[in-house]
Amino acid sequence: xxxxxxxxxxILDNAKALIQSRGYNGFSFRDIATKIGIKSSSIHYYYxxxxxxxxxxxxxxxxxxxxLTEELIAKNKKxxxxxxxxxxxxxxTLKIDNKLCLCGMLASEMNSIEPELHTVIGKFFSxxxxxxxxxxxxxxxxxxxxxxxxxKDFAKTYFATLEGAMMIARVNKRPSDIKLASKQMxxxxxx
Amino acid sequence: xxxxxxxxxxILDNAKALIQSRGYNGFSFRDIATKIGIKSSSIHYYYxxxxxxxxxxxxxxxxxxxxLTEELIAKNKKxxxxxxxxxxxxxxTLKIDNKLCLCGMLASEMNSIEPELHTVIGKFFSxxxxxxxxxxxxxxxxxxxxxxxxxKDFAKTYFATLEGAMMIARVNKRPSDIKLASKQMxxxxxx
DNA sequence: ACCTGAACACCGTTCAAGT
DNA sequence: ACCTGAACACCGTTCAAGT
Numbered sequence: 476x477x478x479x480x481x482x483x484x485x486i487l488d489n490a491k492a493l494i495q496s497r498g499y500n501g502f503s504f505r506d507i508a509t510k511i512g513i514k515s516s517s518i519h520y521y522y523x524x525x526x527x528x529x530x531x532x533x534x535x536x537x538x539x540x541x542x543l544t545e546e547l548i549a550k551n552k553k554x555x556x557x558x559x560x561x562x563x564x565x566x567x568t569l570k571i572d573n574k575l576c577l578c579g580m581l582a583s584e585m586n587s588i589e590p591e592l593h594t595v596i597g598k599f600f601s602x603x604x605x606x607x608x609x610x611x612x613x614x615x616x617x618x619x620x621x622x623x624x625x626x627k628d629f630a631k632t633y634f635a636t637l638e639g640a641m642m643i644a645r646v647n648k649r650p651s652d653i654k655l656a657s658k659q660m661x662x663x664x665x666x
Numbered sequence: 667x668x669x670x671x672x673x674x675x676x677i678l679d680n681a682k683a684l685i686q687s688r689g690y691n692g693f694s695f696r697d698i699a700t701k702i703g704i705k706s707s708s709i710h711y712y713y714x715x716x717x718x719x720x721x722x723x724x725x726x727x728x729x730x731x732x733x734l735t736e737e738l739i740a741k742n743k744k745x746x747x748x749x750x751x752x753x754x755x756x757x758x759t760l761k762i763d764n765k766l767c768l769c770g771m772l773a774s775e776m777n778s779i780e781p782e783l784h785t786v787i788g789k790f791f792s793x794x795x796x797x798x799x800x801x802x803x804x805x806x807x808x809x810x811x812x813x814x815x816x817x818k819d820f821a822k823t824y825f826a827t828l829e830g831a832m833m834i835a836r837v838n839k840r841p842s843d844i845k846l847a848s849k850q851m852x853x854x855x856x857x
Numbered sequence: 858a859c860c861t862g863a864a865c866a867c868c869g870t871t872c873a874a875g876t
Numbered sequence: 877a878c879c880t881g882a883a884c885a886c887c888g889t890t891c892a893a894g895t
Contacts, residue, residue: 482859500691501778503887516889517860525888575774579830582837583766583774587692596837625850631834632827632847639770639830640823646773646787656823663815663854673878694868707870708879716869 483521485511491532495574499529499584499592526589529581533595536577537602544606554614555661558607558633562657565637570650579638604630611664621666633660674712676702682723686765690720690775690783717780720772724786727768728793735797745805746852749798749824753848756828761841770829795821802855812857824851 480488489510493502504515504525522528543564551557568574578599585593607630614620640656671679680701684693695706695716713719734755742748759765769790776784798821805811831847 497778498689498691498775500689501775504889505887513859514861515887516862516891519889520859523889573777579833580774582833583771584689584692585836586764587688593837600834600837624854628846628850631843632831632850635830635834635847636823636827637830638833639826639828642770642773642829642833643791643822643826645776646784646791652822655819656826659816659819659823695870696868704878705880706868707872707881710870711878714870 482511482513482517486518486521486528487532487535490528491536491577492572492574494529494532494580495568495572495577498580499525499588526591529588530591530595533577533581533592533599537595537599540599541602541606544603548610554610554617554619555665557610558614558661559657561607562637562653565641566650566653569641569645569653573645575641575645576638579641600634603634607634618666621664624664629664633657636660673702673704673708677709677712677719678723678726681719682727682768683763683765685720685723685771686759686763686768689771690716690779717782720779721782721786724768724772724783724790728786728790731790732793732797735794739801745801745808745810746856748801749805749852750848752798752801753828753844756832757841757844760832760836760844764836766832766836767829770832791825794825798825809857812855815855820855824848827851 486507489507490502493506496502504518508515508518518528522531544561547557547560547564551560565576568576578596581588581592581596582600585596604627608627611620611624611626611630611633615622615624615626636656637653640653644650644652677698680698681693684697687693695709699706699709709719713722735752738748738751738755742751756767759767769787772779772783772787773791776787795818799818802811802815802817802821802824806813806815806817827847828844831844835841835843
């Protein structure tokens with residue numbers, strides 16, 4: 476049994492993959508339609524406009540990413556371990572699928588997409604910022620991470636580094652540069 | 667005298683602005699044509715394909731950025747000052763024009779643009795990596811920056827941070843977050 | 858409930874035709 | 877040397893029409 480997904484799920488899955496690979500303006504309804512064997516006009520039955528489809532994808536991505544971080548936190552005790560595993564998620568995405576972070580991709584295209592989408596992207600960044608801040612704070616209270624740094628500020632910068640490193644590593648065909656960037660950032664704050 | 671630019675230069679200027687704002691797949695020949703008062707088919711006389719136009723823009727951007735860094739180095743003595751001014755260039759681009767780094771933008775769209783363009787983008791990143799590495803090395807030899815860090819590695823990470831911070835700061839409408847990211851990175855390596 | 862084809866204004870690209 | 881209009885296959889979107 477190869478495919479238990481209904482049409483709506485197939486549309487979402489293919490859209491997600493295409494956005495992470497090529498971006499909002501880099502894929503067409505035909506790409507998806509051809510892939511799942513319907514006509515491009517049929518997609519409008521599920522999602523009237525392209526924006527609606529991408530909002531649905533980004534919303535799903537947002538909550539999936541929260542679940543993912545919760546798993547990482549549950550699996551690892553030490554903050555540095557969690558953050559390292561977090562960076563490895565980005566690295567795998569690039570290495571295995573040659574894809575970027577969905578919200579990073581959409582953020583780059585901000586000026587050519589609907590405001591409705593900006594909101595979801597902003598919430599994704601805010602989610603991740605909050606989660607990373609709490610991981611780092613915990614690392615500080617456990618004497619793993621230097622008390623000198625500001626957890627909130629560092630979380631923001633660490634995340635920006637991963638997003639930037641991902642984009643550049645793809646051009647340079649060096650997914651492992653993401654790991655290196657993470658290692659270096661973490662080495663600077665270890666005590 | 668408002669406009670001394672010839673048609674070719676007007677095409678390049680408008681293309682540059684549009685790419686930094688909306689990306690390769692986010693602008694059309696019509697956008698440019700309308701702006702400068704010609705027909706979109708006329709642009710093909712100067713640049714047969716969209717790729718040719720964008721290669722020309724990116725090549726120009728690459729050399730302009732080298733000149734710009736040379737000026738920063740000439741104007742400032744201390745490495746930290748140079749790096750801070752470097753980050754301010756990114757911040758101004760976002761703050762004043764709401765634009766991203768041209769090559770950062772194109773790097774995000776890598777999977778939907780021609781390999782010919784990948785080359786130029788790769789060279790831009792390589793240029794900047796080399797320049798940043800030498801600035802940091804000089805800072806180390808002048809006892810301004812910790813000798814413990816690897817200049818080459820840190821240069822790569824610092825640049826990735828700026829690119830990522832720029833993209834996220836645009837969504838959050840906080841251009842000054844770029845300065846904060848830079849400050850934080852530099853604070854970590856100061857001695 | 859779900860899908861389709863035809864129509865529309867918009868894309869990049871080509872090219873014969875104009876000045 | 878430089879520009880244009882018309883044509884083409886491709887976009888997103890709408891909608892009347894099918895099952």
